[in-house]
């Protein structure tokens with residue numbers, strides 16, 4: 001444990017269970033001395049998130065559906081009433097109809113296109129509109145993205161477009177909020193077996209492919225993402241904004257793998 005986050009208060013959004021990337025980040029922040037609040041979506045998740053909150057001594061648990069402006073307003077009103085300010089925020093939220101996370105991108109429906117963009121991209125901007133007002137001493141914001149924004153990955157489809165737009169929004173938000181000392185960054189995580197990932201077709205194959213073809217020849221853990229998040233959320237990264245940090249065992253730099261990969 002360390003003191004990198006001592007005296008800092010942060011909201012972690014997107015905790016579903018102990019496999020969530022948000023959980024890896026929450027553990028790293030708590031270990032570094034941060035005071036945390038969690039938001040989750042709907043009563044069904046509360047019973048999974050409550051024991052995780054208890055484990056880290058987190059007292060503030062907020063129900064927040066980011067597709068609903070009133071729900072986001074209520075969540076930030078609760079943070080304001082409790083703390084009066086905010087130092088950091090983690091947006092680890094994404095969603096698309098799993099029937100469209102397989103097959104061809106070209107078959108994406110308009111309804112799912114708009115819903116995917118709303119929950120997986122716009123929600124980060126919507127959250128930052130509220131967070132800006134509470135980050136009175138500056139702050140650090142982090143969202144999660146994936147390589148499918150940059151290159152075509154199997155089955156990622158409309159989610160790849162939403163992540164591309166999310167990555168662009170990180171840059172625009174970084175410029176808008178930089179003058180208030182608010183930094184905005186993304187982590188592009190390698191594939192990890194989570195609830196959200198289980199909706200993606202052939203996900204086991206994608207995991208194996210990354211294991212065999214990345215420079216480190218392994219997949220990443222939520223703890224590794226958490227430790228990199230700690231850097232971006234703490235003052236260690238005070239000179240960094242608008243960045244997309246790849247925590248993917250180096251997969252994104254490989255054009256073609258050398259011949260040591262076994263058959264998969």
Ligand code: NAD
Pocket residue numbers: 014015016017019020021022040041045064065066067091092093094095119144145146147188189190191192193194195196197
């Ligand atoms: P997860 O299922 O644990 O987390 C996704 C979260 O999004 C859940 O907590 C869910 O409740 C929440 N969510 C969905 N719709 C919501 C809504 N309308 N309002 C509020 N919350 C909502 O899965 P995860 O893999 O930890 O996902 C976290 C983030 O990491 C996502 O943005 C995902 O795209 C991204 N990511 C995941 C991987 C991976 O391989 N798992 C790789 C790169 C990026």
